[in-house]
Amino acid sequence: xxxxxxxxxxxxxxxxxxxxxxxxxxxxxxxxxxxxxxxxxxxxxxxxxxxxxxxxxxxxxxxxxxxxxxxxxxxxxxxxxxxxxxxxxxxxxxxxxxxxxxxxxxxxxxxxxxxxxxxxxxxxxxxxxxxxxxxxxxxxxxxxxxxxxxxxxxxxxxxxxxxxxxxxxxxxxxxxxxxxxxxx
Amino acid sequence: xxxxxxxxxxxxxxxxxxxxxxxxxxxxxxxxxxxxxxxxxxxxxxxxxxxxxxxxxxxxxxxxxxxxxxxxxxxxxxxxxxxxxxxxxxxxxxxxxxxxxxxxxxxxxxxxxxxxxxxxxxxx
Numbered sequence: 001x002x003x004x005x006x007x008x009x010x011x012x013x014x015x016x017x018x019x020x021x022x023x024x025x026x027x028x029x030x031x032x033x034x035x036x037x038x039x040x041x042x043x044x045x046x047x048x049x050x051x052x053x054x055x056x057x058x059x060x061x062x063x064x065x066x067x068x069x070x071x072x073x074x075x076x077x078x079x080x081x082x083x084x085x086x087x088x089x090x091x092x093x094x095x096x097x098x099x100x101x102x103x104x105x106x107x108x109x110x111x112x113x114x115x116x117x118x119x120x121x122x123x124x125x126x127x128x129x130x131x132x133x134x135x136x137x138x139x140x141x142x143x144x145x146x147x148x149x150x151x152x153x154x155x156x157x158x159x160x161x162x163x164x165x166x167x168x169x170x171x172x173x174x175x176x177x178x179x180x181x182x183x184x
Numbered sequence: 185x186x187x188x189x190x191x192x193x194x195x196x197x198x199x200x201x202x203x204x205x206x207x208x209x210x211x212x213x214x215x216x217x218x219x220x221x222x223x224x225x226x227x228x229x230x231x232x233x234x235x236x237x238x239x240x241x242x243x244x245x246x247x248x249x250x251x252x253x254x255x256x257x258x259x260x261x262x263x264x265x266x267x268x269x270x271x272x273x274x275x276x277x278x279x280x281x282x283x284x285x286x287x288x289x290x291x292x293x294x295x296x297x298x299x300x301x302x303x304x305x306x307x308x
Contacts, residue, residue, distance in 0.1 A: 001225065009229060010221050017252055071221045117229050120236075121219050126249045144190075152194035156201050161245040166197060168236070170190055 003113025004038070004102075007075040009121055011040045011098050014071065016127045018044030018096065022147075023122070027112070027135040029104060036084075036102040036109065046092035055088055075100060082106035116171040123167065124159055135178060142174040213246035213291060218262040220253025227279055228261035234283035235263070244291055259302050265290050274303030 001007055008025070015023045020042035028037040047055065054060040058073040076086035084101040102109050115135070122131055123146060130147045146158060156163060217223070217232045232250065239246055256262060259276030263286065266272045273296055275286060282300070289295045 006224055006229065009219070010224050013219055013221065013224070013252055069221075070225075114229070114233075117233055121217075121229055121232060121250045124232075124248055124250050125219070126216070126251050148191060149194055152191045152198065154198050154202075156198050159247055159249055160201065161239075161247065162197060162201060163194070164236070164248065165240070166193060170193075 001074065002110060004036075004078070004110050005113040005115040005118040007071075007078065007100075008038060008040065008115065009118040010071045011075070012118070012122045012131075015040065015042035015044055015096075016122070016125055016129055018042060018046065019127075020044035020129050022130045022132065024132045025119075025134070027115070029112075029135075029137045031104065031138055034104045036104045036112075038100040039097065041095060041097040043095060046090040046094065046096040047088065048090075048092055052088060052090060072098075078102075078110065082109045116168075116175060119171060120164075120167065124164070135174075137178045140178050142178045144170075144174070212268045213244075214264075214266040215246055215248050216264040216266065217248070217250050218252070218254060218260055219250040220257075220260075222253055222257035223260040223262065226260035230280040231261040231263065231278050231283060234280035235287070238283055238287045242287065242292070244287070246291065256302065262302070264303075269307065271307055272305040273301055274305075275300045276302035 001010075012023055012025065022043050024039070024041040026037070026039040028035070030037070055072050056076060058070050060069055072086065072088070079086045079100050079102055083103040083106060086098065086100045088096070088098050090096040119131070119133060122129070130145070130150070132145045132147070134141065134143045150158060153163065158164075158167070215235055217228055217235065219228050219232070232248065235248060239248070254262065256276065261278045263275045263278040264272060265275070273290070275297065278286060278300065286297055286300070289297050
């Protein structure tokens with residue numbers, strides 16, 4: 001996909017599909033070590049050993065609607081092209097983690113892109129799930145936890161139009177803090 | 185501290201919303217965007233952004249939610265419009281540039297863009 005943020009969205013959709021109640025997303029951009037690291041962790045039903053071995057195969061999927069499962073193979077190929085890799089570990093029903101690494105300045109490394117929209121898509125999901133997000137760019141950090149937001153909101157849902165408006169501003173401000181007005 | 189301030193915003197919003205009886209949880213319209221891998225690859229996230237933009241510009245209050253793959257992958261991006269008392273309409277191939285017409289026809293004029301409909305669920 002054109003932007004890494006679309007792959008990240010795809011991974012988080014997998015977490016929702018697995019019945020996760022909580023997703024931990026960590027993005028680390030480290031210029032000194034020249035690494036870009038993306039970690040998606042969830043508490044859904046996970047992946048058994050048999051399936052773990054077959055996840056790299058584009059013709060393998062747990063979906064019943066079609067025979068192609070491109071998400072993981074494509075993201076893995078993108079990482080490998082940039083001296084990186086994608087590794088999945090899972091303890092079914094406890095924790096599942098997808099760790100993706102890239103050489104940050106590699107010429108083939110796609111931009112992270114519109115991560116705000118990716119986050120918003122997941123926060124607006126009908127499948128209720130909390131998202132804990134940490135994004136570090138060298139020594140700057142943007143972090144939030146939707147569980148804290150829901151507590152502050154009482155019974156008002158995160159999807160309420162006025163909360164959504166607040167969320168859009170909150171995310172935009174967070175990114176200005178991380179990147180200034182530069183774009184990746 | 186920015187984070188504490190943000191949560192205070194939410195607590196204040198909570199008070200405002202609870203007082204405002206006309207803006208209850210149920211605004212009557214929910215727009216649902218398919219966000220499975222098929223949807224993402226077809227540009228569903230940009231469709232979602234176009235919907236959010238259009239709602240903001242026209243100052244329409246409607247819920248927007250995302251769901252996973254429902255199996256009609258060749259018709260992605262799929263957008264459902266759910267409105268109280270009306271059948272649920274599923275629109276297919278809704279790329280971002282089609283959104284203004286969809287919002288105009290369905291939410292403002294109260295009609296349906298027939299040529300884009302791929303599914304219709306009557307109210308029970």
